Amino acid sequence: MKAALAVLRWFARTLTILLLVIVGSTLLVRFAPGYLSDAREMDNRYATEARSQLSAEAARSRSLPRMLLGELRGPLRGDFGISRQFAVPVSELITPRLAVSGGLLLRGMSLGWMMALCAALFSTAGRNPLLLWQAPATVLLAIPTAALATFCLLADSGGPVLVMALLLAARDFKFLDHALRRAWLEPYVMQARAQGVRTSRLLVAHIAPALASQLGALASLSFVTALSALVPVEVIFNVAGVGQLAWNAALNRDLPVLLSVMLVMALAVTCSGMATPRKAEWESA
Amino acid sequence: MKIRASVLWLLAGLIVAASGILVLPGTSYERQDRDATLAASSAMHRAGTDALGRDRLVRVAAAFLLSLAGAVVASALTTAAAAGVGTLAAFGRASMGWTAMLLCDVFLALPWMFLLMMVRSALPLTTLPAQSAAITFLVLAALGWPASARAVYRGALQLKTSDWMLYARASGLSGAGVVRHVIPNLFPLLLPQFLISIPAFVMAEANLGALGLGVGEPLPSWGGMLFELNNSPMLMQTRWVYFPIALLVLVLLLLEGVAVEA
Numbered sequence: 001m002k003a004a005l006a007v008l009r010w011f012a013r014t015l016t017i018l019l020l021v022i023v024g025s026t027l028l029v030r031f032a033p034g035y036l037s038d039a040r041e042m043d044n045r046y047a048t049e050a051r052s053q054l055s056a057e058a059a060r061s062r063s064l065p066r067m068l069l070g071e072l073r074g075p076l077r078g079d080f081g082i083s084r085q086f087a088v089p090v091s092e093l094i095t096p097r098l099a100v101s102g103g104l105l106l107r108g109m110s111l112g113w114m115m116a117l118c119a120a121l122f123s124t125a126g127r128n129p130l131l132l133w134q135a136p137a138t139v140l141l142a143i144p145t146a147a148l149a150t151f152c153l154l155a156d157s158g159g160p161v162l163v164m165a166l167l168l169a170a171r172d173f174k175f176l177d178h179a180l181r182r183a184w185l186e187p188y189v190m191q192a193r194a195q196g197v198r199t200s201r202l203l204v205a206h207i208a209p210a211l212a213s214q215l216g217a218l219a220s221l222s223f224v225t226a227l228s229a230l231v232p233v234e235v236i237f238n239v240a241g242v243g244q245l246a247w248n249a250a251l252n253r254d255l256p257v258l259l260s261v262m263l264v265m266a267l268a269v270t271c272s273g274m275a276t277p278r279k280a281e282w283e284s285a
Numbered sequence: 286m287k288i289r290a291s292v293l294w295l296l297a298g299l300i301v302a303a304s305g306i307l308v309l310p311g312t313s314y315e316r317q318d319r320d321a322t323l324a325a326s327s328a329m330h331r332a333g334t335d336a337l338g339r340d341r342l343v344r345v346a347a348a349f350l351l352s353l354a355g356a357v358v359a360s361a362l363t364t365a366a367a368a369g370v371g372t373l374a375a376f377g378r379a380s381m382g383w384t385a386m387l388l389c390d391v392f393l394a395l396p397w398m399f400l401l402m403m404v405r406s407a408l409p410l411t412t413l414p415a416q417s418a419a420i421t422f423l424v425l426a427a428l429g430w431p432a433s434a435r436a437v438y439r440g441a442l443q444l445k446t447s448d449w450m451l452y453a454r455a456s457g458l459s460g461a462g463v464v465r466h467v468i469p470n471l472f473p474l475l476l477p478q479f480l481i482s483i484p485a486f487v488m489a490e491a492n493l494g495a496l497g498l499g500v501g502e503p504l505p506s507w508g509g510m511l512f513e514l515n516n517s518p519m520l521m522q523t524r525w526v527y528f529p530i531a532l533l534v535l536v537l538l539l540l541e542g543v544a545v546e547a
Contacts, residue, residue, distance in 0.1 A: 017390050017394050021391055024391060028403070028407075033408060037409060138538065142534045142537035143534055143537075144488055144492050144495065144507075144511065145492055146491070146492050146495030147495070150514045224396065227396045227398070227399075228397060228398040229398075231398050232492055246402060247496055247498075250405065250496075251406070259403070261399060262395065262396075262399045265395075266394045266395055269394045270390075
């Protein structure tokens with residue numbers, strides 16, 4: 001009964017957050033000073049068409065409750081509106097790109113995690129000075145994602161997956177290193193080491209289960225970090241994913257596309273965040 | 286403590302040097318030398334010039350000061366908002382705390398890069414460069430407070446149940462009196478939040494600018510200078526295009542050094 005109630009509360013909170021995201025984003029966009037302006041207005045060839053579309057948009061959004069209702073109803077039916085730039089349904093633009101971005105995220109996160117875990121294990125289990133591992137991570141974190149991606153592109157070494165993996169590995173290493181250092185100093189782990197239990201056995205049987213919930217929270221945080229890195233990485237490496245679509249929409253003021261991408265991202269972040277109750281602890285770490 | 290002092294001295298030195306470069310007579314970040322576009326280092330242009338013939342050293346100095354000032358102001362606003370929301374949520378009614386934390390969750394559910402792009406693209410086409418700079422940092426401040434507010438909320442809740450606070454409230458302390466005593470006790474929590482936000486905002490502005498959505502030209506910004514790296518002919522002609530990114534990494538390392546020490 002308690003578990004069912006907890007699940008019910010989880011769903012209620014997720015739904016409330018998503019509802020507020022839709023309402024908040026719609027209001028933010030609708031009342032932004034540049035909402036009823038379009039880059040095409042500056043080009044004589046497209047200005048008339050753009051202005052007529054904008055006036056139709058203005059008429060549609062005159063009644064705020066009706067507009068909000070439309071925005072809430074649309075995503076439920078899979079209708080995200082029409083792209084201002086390409087004049088096609090937004091869902092047609094987003095769906096194929098989700099698979100591309102999803103694949104990039106999955107590969108980037110897997111490689112990043114593997115690198116971070118290996119580095120943290122070597123850093124904490126060996127006798128190497130901490131600085132040897134900390135210094136590269138600190139320097140990597142001080143390089144903006146866009147710059148890192150540009151360097152990799154110019155050097156012709158490494159693609160979008162490597163850039164994303166490096167970024168995530170540097171960030172996750174700091175957390176993992178800290179957590180593992182604490183875990184190795186736990187009295188029961190020290191006792192087991194003193195009794196001669198093998199390191200691999202210690203890791204699998206004692207340390208990994210103790211850190212499981214923290215690792216889950218870190219995975220959720222990694223996902224949010226990777227989502228933010230998605231835009232510069234996809235733009236610089238010319239990957240036809242959701243990040244590149246959002247960037248293109250931002251440059252061309254295609255707000256229906258931007259709004260829809262944001263809703264999809266908010267859904268992904270909310271689901272990943274809610275799966276791990278200790279996310280907040282990591283964020284304040 | 287020694288490291289923090291050295292880092293602070295280095296940062297102060299950079300600020301003085303950048304200010305010194307900008308106040309030198311005849312320097313301007315938007316003046317073009319059309320006979321020396323994409324020039325390498327010379328006596329006239331110590332770090333060369335960009336594709337429009339503008340002095341790179343002067344632009345880097347201006348970008349450094351603009352970005353730092355913007356990030357500090359945005360960070361101060363974020364910290365103030367986080368302190369206000371966190372304290373109100375902890376000391377107000379339970380429903381207020383619940384609502385505040387739900388609001389934080391809503392903001393945290395929005396990936397900041399996408400939200401920033403949406404807000405920037407919804408600005409009027411006639412936005413001036415100075416306005417775009419101000420709006421960029423204001424938007425960063427508006428999006429940065431929820432994580433800090435959560436940390437402040439937890440700290441304030443601990444204070445609420447502390448012995449001295451229970452005694453003070455039992456003695457009749459309420460309202461503004463409580464806040465007057467709580468805020469100074471939250472300083473050890475607020476200072477790291479403030480310092481951590483500064484490099485994060487500098488980095489966010491650089492990433493946004495590198496995508497062409499940050500501070501508008503001709504105002505110099507880190508992001509705008511990262512944008513230069515996409516120009517391959519320029520990279521072949523002069524290696525000085527890497528100077529801004531090298532300095533940016535140094536500045537970020539110094540700012541992070543200060544934050545970590547705090």
